[in-house]
Amino acid sequence: MTTRFGAFDAALALPALVFALAFFLVPMGVLAVVGGSGEDGLGAYLTVITNPRHMRVMLATLLLSALVTLATLAVSTTVGLFLSRNAFPGRAVLVSVLTLPLAFPGVVVGFLVIILGGRQGVINTLSVSLGAGRMVFAYSMTGLFLGYLYFSIPRVLLTVMAGIEKLDRATVEAARSLGASPLQILRDVTLPALKPALIASGAVAFATAMGAFGTAFTLATDIDVLPMLIYTEFTLRANFATAAALSIVLGLVTWAVLAVARSLAGTTVAAAG
Numbered sequence: 001m002t003t004r005f006g007a008f009d010a011a012l013a014l015p016a017l018v019f020a021l022a023f024f025l026v027p028m029g030v031l032a033v034v035g036g037s038g039e040d041g042l043g044a045y046l047t048v049i050t051n052p053r054h055m056r057v058m059l060a061t062l063l064l065s066a067l068v069t070l071a072t073l074a075v076s077t078t079v080g081l082f083l084s085r086n087a088f089p090g091r092a093v094l095v096s097v098l099t100l101p102l103a104f105p106g107v108v109v110g111f112l113v114i115i116l117g118g119r120q121g122v123i124n125t126l127s128v129s130l131g132a133g134r135m136v137f138a139y140s141m142t143g144l145f146l147g148y149l150y151f152s153i154p155r156v157l158l159t160v161m162a163g164i165e166k167l168d169r170a171t172v173e174a175a176r177s178l179g180a181s182p183l184q185i186l187r188d189v190t191l192p193a194l195k196p197a198l199i200a201s202g203a204v205a206f207a208t209a210m211g212a213f214g215t216a217f218t219l220a221t222d223i224d225v226l227p228m229l230i231y232t233e234f235t236l237r238a239n240f241a242t243a244a245a246l247s248i249v250l251g252l253v254t255w256a257v258l259a260v261a262r263s264l265a266g267t268t269v270a271a272a273g
Contacts, residue, residue, distance in 0.1 A: 028251070031244045038241025045245045054229065054246070060141070061226040062253075065209035068145060072152040072205045073198060079153075080160035081190070099154040106151070106214020113147045113219060114138045139219050147215040152208060156201040163197030164190075196265040203261030207254045226250050 036042045047054045083095060101109065117123050117138040127135040137143050167190065175185045191198075213227040220228050226246065234243035 028248075032248055034240055035245035035248050036241070038239070038245075040241070044241050045249060047242060047245065048249050057224050057226055057229045058249075060224060061210060064141060064145060064148070064225065065206045068148040068152055068209040069202050069206040071145075071149055072156050073202050075149075076153050076156035076160050076201070077191075077194070077198065080157050080164055081186075084161055084164040098157060101151045102154045104151065106147075106212055106216075107218050109147045109151050110215040110218025112150070113143045113215070117143055117146070139223070141223060143219050144216055144223055144225070147219065148209045148212060151212075151215075152205040155204055155208070159197050159201035159204075160194065163194045167193050199261050199265035203258050203265075206257050210254050210257075211250060 035044055038044050040047070043050075048058050049055060079098065083091065104112075115121055117136060119136050119138075121136070121138060123137075124135050127133060137146075171193075172185060172189055175189050180188070211227060213231065216223055216225050216228050217231070227250070230243050230246045230250070233239040233246065
């Protein structure tokens with residue numbers, strides 16, 4: 001079956017074409033040219049492998065993003081199952097509170113982490129007052145992990161809850177009538193049915209953690225992740241070629257993760273935007 005591409009369809013496609021050219025193809029093309037314009041030429045794209053510091057930062061960023069993704073999936077799936085299965089007074093308020101971080105930029109999330117675990121933070125103040133010594137973690141990978149976890153949970157939670165709403169209740173009831181325990185139902189029925197939603201939302205969490213800058217910038221004392229490295233190369237060292245090359249590498253890694261997730265989970269990964 002063939003479809004005719006008429007004037008109306010062209011009009012519908014025009015905004016997408018303009019957006020793709022103005023905000024993706026042209027900027028990425030210029031960025032790619034700048035990345036190869038330095039002393040190392042196209043070798044700048046290999047600095048992630050050949051430069052020990054760049055390699056270390058890339059591995060740290062990948063590890064942090066993977067840990068954030070796993071923790072986010074675990075927390076969001078548990079909370080999502082509870083909220084979807086139970087109706088109680090204040091449920092709507094609780095959902096609103098859990099999704100509130102969607103309204104916060106990364107800088108605000110960084111400040112919240114500092115309030116919690118900074119030098120004058122709540123936990124450090126309480127720890128010192130109890131005689132347990134200083135407990136400061138906001139300016140480390142631990143603080144960044146908590147910040148990324150904070151703004152990743154709402155995105156995954158909403159996707160998981162939407163997936164749970166689409167579950168076939170008859171299948172769950174059939175498993176229960178056959179004597180399956182709640183744990184068996186979760187393992188053999190619920191989680192397999194939620195697999196597309198979990199893959200899609202996990203890819204979003206990973207991609208967000210890979211490229212997030214605001215929180216890292218706010219907490220950047222002892223933090224070395226790829227977005228901060230790009231910022232340092234660009235602003236402090238005026239090394240535009242390296243910054244551009246690292247940006248392209250970061251974009252390719254994130255795109256690859258989203259592409260793999262899309263092939264495994266279907267079009268639900270489009271929610272990554």
